[in-house]
Amino acid sequence: MKLTVWTYEGPPHVGAMRVATAMRGLHYVLHAPQGDTYADLLFTMIERRDHRPPVTYTTFEGRDLGEDTAGIFKQTCQDAYDRFKPQAIIVGASCTAELIQDDPGGLAETMNIPVPVIPLELPSYQRKENFGSDETFYQIVRALARPMDRTPAATVNILGPLALGFRHRDDIEEVKGLLYEMGIGINVVAPFDATPEDITRLGAAHANVVMYPEHAETAARHLEKTLGQPYTKTIPIGVGATHDFVAEVAQICGVEPKKDLSRLRQPWWSRSVDSTYLTGKRVFLFGDATHVIAAARIARDEMGFEVVGLGCYNREFARPLRALAKQFGLTPLITDDYLEVEQAIADAAPEMILGTQMERHIGKRLGIPCAVISAPVHVQDFPARYSPQMGWEGANVIFDTWIHPLVMGLEEHLLAMFREDFEFHDEAGPSHHGGHAPKPSDAGGPAPQTPRHISGTKMDEPRSDEGPAPTGADVMVWLADAEKELKKIPFFVRGKARRNTEKFAADQGLQEISLDTLYEAKAHFAR
Amino acid sequence: MNTPTPVPSGTCRDAPILKERGQREVFCGLTGIIWLHRKMQDAFFLVVGSRTCAHLLQSAAGVMIFAEPRFGTAILEETDLAGMADAHEELDREVARLLSRRPDIKQLFLVGSCPSEVIKLDLARAAERLTQIHAPHVRVLNYSGSGIETTFTQGEDACLASMVPVLPTTDQRELMLVGALPDVVEDQAVSLLTQMGIGPIRVLPAPRSAEAPGIGPNTVFACLQPFLGDTAAALTRRGARMIQAPFPFGEEGTTLWLRAIAEEFGVDEDTFDRVTAAPRARARKAVANASEALRGKSIFFMPDSQLEIPLARFLTRECGMEAIEIGQPYIHKGLVGPDLDLIPAGPTISEGQDVDRQLDRVRAARPDLTICGLGLANPLEAEGLTTKWAIELVFTPVHFYEQAGDLAGLFSRPIRRRSLLNLEAAE
Ligand code: SF4
Ligand code: SF4
Numbered sequence: 007m008k009l010t011v012w013t014y015e016g017p018p019h020v021g022a023m024r025v026a027t028a029m030r031g032l033h034y035v036l037h038a039p040q041g042d043t044y045a046d047l048l049f050t051m052i053e054r055r056d057h058r059p060p061v062t063y064t065t066f067e068g069r070d071l072g073e074d075t076a077g078i079f080k081q082t083c084q085d086a087y088d089r090f091k092p093q094a095i096i097v098g099a100s101c102t103a104e105l106i107q108d109d110p111g112g113l114a115e116t117m118n119i120p121v122p123v124i125p126l127e128l129p130s131y132q133r134k135e136n137f138g139s140d141e142t143f144y145q146i147v148r149a150l151a152r153p154m155d156r157t158p159a160a161t162v163n164i165l166g167p168l169a170l171g172f173r174h175r176d177d178i179e180e181v182k183g184l185l186y187e188m189g190i191g192i193n194v195v196a197p198f199d200a201t202p203e204d205i206t207r208l209g210a211a212h213a214n215v216v217m218y219p220e221h222a223e224t225a226a227r228h229l230e231k232t233l234g235q236p237y238t239k240t241i242p243i244g245v246g247a248t249h250d251f252v253a254e255v256a257q258i259c260g261v262e263p264k265k266d267l268s269r270l271r272q273p274w275w276s277r278s279v280d281s282t283y284l285t286g287k288r289v290f291l292f293g294d295a296t297h298v299i300a301a302a303r304i305a306r307d308e309m310g311f312e313v314v315g316l317g318c319y320n321r322e323f324a325r326p327l328r329a330l331a332k333q334f335g336l337t338p339l340i341t342d343d344y345l346e347v348e349q350a351i352a353d354a355a356p357e358m359i360l361g362t363q364m365e366r367h368i369g370k371r372l373g374i375p376c377a378v379i380s381a382p383v384h385v386q387d388f389p390a391r392y393s394p395q396m397g398w399e400g401a402n403v404i405f406d407t408w409i410h411p412l413v414m415g416l417e418e419h420l421l422a423m424f425r426e427d428f429e430f431h432d433e434a435g436p437s438h439h440g441g442h443a444p445k446p447s448d449a450g451g452p453a454p455q456t457p458r459h460i461s462g463t464k465m466d467e468p469r470s471d472e473g474p475a476p477t478g479a480d481v482m483v484w485l486a487d488a489e490k491e492l493k494k495i496p497f498f499v500r501g502k503a504r505r506n507t508e509k510f511a512a513d514q515g516l517q518e519i520s521l522d523t524l525y526e527a528k529a530h531f532a533r
Numbered sequence: 534m535n536t537p538t539p540v541p542s543g544t545c546r547d548a549p550i551l552k553e554r555g556q557r558e559v560f561c562g563l564t565g566i567i568w569l570h571r572k573m574q575d576a577f578f579l580v581v582g583s584r585t586c587a588h589l590l591q592s593a594a595g596v597m598i599f600a601e602p603r604f605g606t607a608i609l610e611e612t613d614l615a616g617m618a619d620a621h622e623e624l625d626r627e628v629a630r631l632l633s634r635r636p637d638i639k640q641l642f643l644v645g646s647c648p649s650e651v652i653k654l655d656l657a658r659a660a661e662r663l664t665q666i667h668a669p670h671v672r673v674l675n676y677s678g679s680g681i682e683t684t685f686t687q688g689e690d691a692c693l694a695s696m697v698p699v700l701p702t703t704d705q706r707e708l709m710l711v712g713a714l715p716d717v718v719e720d721q722a723v724s725l726l727t728q729m730g731i732g733p734i735r736v737l738p739a740p741r742s743a744e745a746p747g748i749g750p751n752t753v754f755a756c757l758q759p760f761l762g763d764t765a766a767a768l769t770r771r772g773a774r775m776i777q778a779p780f781p782f783g784e785e786g787t788t789l790w791l792r793a794i795a796e797e798f799g800v801d802e803d804t805f806d807r808v809t810a811a812p813r814a815r816a817r818k819a820v821a822n823a824s825e826a827l828r829g830k831s832i833f834f835m836p837d838s839q840l841e842i843p844l845a846r847f848l849t850r851e852c853g854m855e856a857i858e859i860g861q862p863y864i865h866k867g868l869v870g871p872d873l874d875l876i877p878a879g880p881t882i883s884e885g886q887d888v889d890r891q892l893d894r895v896r897a898a899r900p901d902l903t904i905c906g907l908g909l910a911n912p913l914e915a916e917g918l919t920t921k922w923a924i925e926l927v928f929t930p931v932h933f934y935e936q937a938g939d940l941a942g943l944f945s946r947p948i949r950r951r952s953l954l955n956l957e958a959a960e
Binding site: 007008009010011012013015016017019020039040041042043044045046047048050051054055056057058062063064065066067068070071082085089100101102105106129130131132134 | 556558559560581585589592605613620623631650652911
């Protein structure tokens with residue numbers, strides 16, 4: 007039993023719904039109680055889909071238990087087939103139905119439904135949403151894809167984009183564009199907009215492009231094994247990664263790595279002098295492993311940031327994330343406990359967070375700007391405009407998105423110069439934001455970013471950020487004038503100043519921080 | 534004193550009910566936690582359930598209440614399912630940890646879910662045990678918010694009903710108002726009744742457990758919401774008597790509700806009029822303004838919040854709408870009877886749901902406005918129908934005189950919006 011307040015991932019059947027909802031001509035019959043129908047709103051409200059997800063729930067009730075819940079399942083399955091006439095059906099159980107052990111797959115098999123019925127086994131008490139999507143897509147592919155003649159010209163399948171994905175809709179267009187430049191044709195894109203009939207044609211492609219390994223890697227491995235199709239490992243998010251992706255695809259397909267860079271603006275935007283202020287910005291990265299790994303490289307190599315912490319919530323991808331963290335000299339945070347992430351961010355006191363909607367809230371609370379780089383995301387991260395993360399345009403979009411929450415170059419200096427101007431002060435937030443600027447949570451206190459427990463009670467303060475929990479002797483005390491000076495430092499760098507000063511003082515064996523200590527530390531860390 | 538003008542021939546009270554059994558598209562009772570935890574400020578709601586339950590709470594909250602949520606889910610894992618003894622120990626441990634971190638918590642609700650009920654995890658026993666362990670500081674209660682036993686607002690009913698047995702006993706003649714309303718609305722109700730000289734007035738649930746109302750044979754109570762059947766039954770079992778009335782939506786509903794209480798307390802006509810005249814007039818005016826766009830329009834209620842029948846009464850009688858179908862997850866005539874009495878026969882009254890068949894009826898009728906859950910609203914809009922999400926009705930102050938105009942406004946806004954938007958080429 008584990009106490010959870012907010013979750014990064016839903017249950018595995020929600021992953022299955024994301025696959026089903028992305029596809030056309032597929033129906034999902036889900037053995038589940040009525041409350042589980044809440045999941046429809048994820049698609050119709052958050053993603054603004056104009057159709058109901060193709061899911062029929064049995065919505066059995068308490069009084070049906072011990073009666074004929076299996077009968078209810080069969081009836082529902084038959085009704086769903088008759089009404090929707092899908093090309094294929096997936097069947098499965100939610101957490102509650104898993105406990106009553108009706109075996110939807112076995113039941114459906116006895117029913118003579120004239121289209122393929124694909125049973126799903128998604129262990130609700132062990133696994134989560136991303137497992138559900140990956141496994142569901144794999145089962146569909148396994149059931150429907152068959153060996154067949156390859157297309158004469160080089161073609162690939164694009165695998166992984168699905169419903170409720172972070173910018174999947176637009177990433178598809180970018181990836182198609184990259185392939186088009188190389189003269190590679192597209193056989194099938196799946197699950198997004200694919201029909202079961204399309205899945206049967208996967209075998210005609212020469213290779214597979216895996217856009218999101220967390221949703222499609224198992225299927226891609228299966229296709230490699232059974233149909234001999236190699237698949238790509240590079241995720242084209244960021245300038246460097248996109249170059250690498252093109253090289254990888256070209257190599258797999260035996261074509262020229264042709265690219266059209268005419269619309270790629272990110273490198274110049276990053277080199278131009280206005281961007282100097284980005285140098286060494288301390289960022290904290292959290293999200294799904296795919297996006298965090300890509301973002302870490304962009305942050306360091308393409309933005310000139312300093313990555314001060316990174317982590318992911320999907321344990322399935324802990325290994326590559328650990329390897330990456332090692333390169334960065336960091337200890338990775340692998341957890342799906344939101345409170346742990348909040349604590350880690352508070353401790354690292356970054357100048358910016360790149361995360362999910364959860365980190366956006368953490369940022370709001372701690373007064374740290376945040377840009378969203380990964381699912382789970384909310385309604386405002388499904389923009390009307392074209393806004394990919396992948397490919398050349400994706401690199402441009404990411405540049406803009408990441409600098410948006412920050413205070414801009416000269417503005418930063420002005421804030422520092424006139425820091426007591428009553429109108430033009432840092433707590434008003436970046437001037438291009440209007441009313442919605444992030445606010446520091448704790449402008450007056452000695453610890454600008456005081457972590458809170460779920461209770462809202464502040465944690466003991468002051469604390470030192472490094473090493474074991476502070477005990478009586480090594481607690482750092484800020485003297486009044488130093489504290490006052492610290493408060494004059496703009497909030498977006500105050501965390502860094504405080505942290506550096508405390509570290510400096512601790513290294514010097516000091517237990518008190520005076521005004522002098524503050525400025526000595528500043529000189530020490532000057533870059 | 535005037536009594537409500539009964540509708541002469543045939544009301545919806547005796548209309549045949551279309552009972553449906555099929556896929557329901559309704560939240561489960563866990564959803565009530567979203568508003569209950571804001572209302573009861575020293576209570577924590579601990580759902581004993583699955584990742585699905587946690588995800589439902591998070592998704593239904595829509596705008597996540599990241600500031601200090603006083604609810605959480607103890608997610609059952611594979612190991613808990615293996616042996617019962619384990620699950621109880623684990624629960625004790627999680628509760629102890631939670632309570633030590635949250636010393637401000639005085640009431641803890643263990644909320645049952647489908648998984649906890651299917652594995653027959655006895656939360657009543659757990660609550661008793663935990664009450665003993667954590668007495669006198671914390672009282673632990675339990676109720677079911679599971680989707681196999683409760684729909685959406687029924688969770689509030691189950692929660693309030695679970696509190697009734699532990700209310701202190703009193704012989705005082707008191708009025709108890711039952712239901713978790715936004716404070717601003719609750720204050721208005723109390724103030725109107727107080728001005729009529731009625732009192733003492735107590736409210737269930739109280740904002741803090743120390744202020745819990747007493748109950749006894751001299752208690753009379755009135756429900757503020759039409760979904761509190763089990764709570765009403767529990768209060769009756771403890772000797773209290775229920776005042777029946779239409780629910781306080783709109784000018785008419787509010788007046789009838791207040792009048793029923795006024796009669797019980799022997800308030801004279803002059804006093805009643807003096808207290809209500811001004812807010813009544815304001816409410817009428819506000820409704821008249823806000824309902825302009827609603828007059829003559831048709832409305833279809835999908836079953837969702839259990840507010841459907843009282844709202845249909847308000848919209849048909851005060852806003853000039855015509856109801857095509859009024860669906861409710863379940864119909865408790867002991868509660869909504871007085872509202873049904875006021876709706877002339879005509880609309881289909883349906884109970885339960887078979888969502889696909891009901892959608893067929895919506896498409897055939899093409900109502901001017903459809904009230905439905907979040908999962909259905911955009912798909913229906915995409916088919917050219919205008920919708921209003923039911924959940925907003927539970928999250929917004931809509932009861933009593935001063936909100937009557939806002940209530941009408943919730944329904945007229947989607948219709949006004951549709952007529953405002955001009956997304957075609959000018960030509
Ligand atoms: S319907 Fe049951 S399993 Fe689903 S969220 Fe509600 S209580 Fe949990
Ligand atoms: S601010 Fe974040 S959690 Fe809140 S509603 Fe928006 S996206 Fe959702």
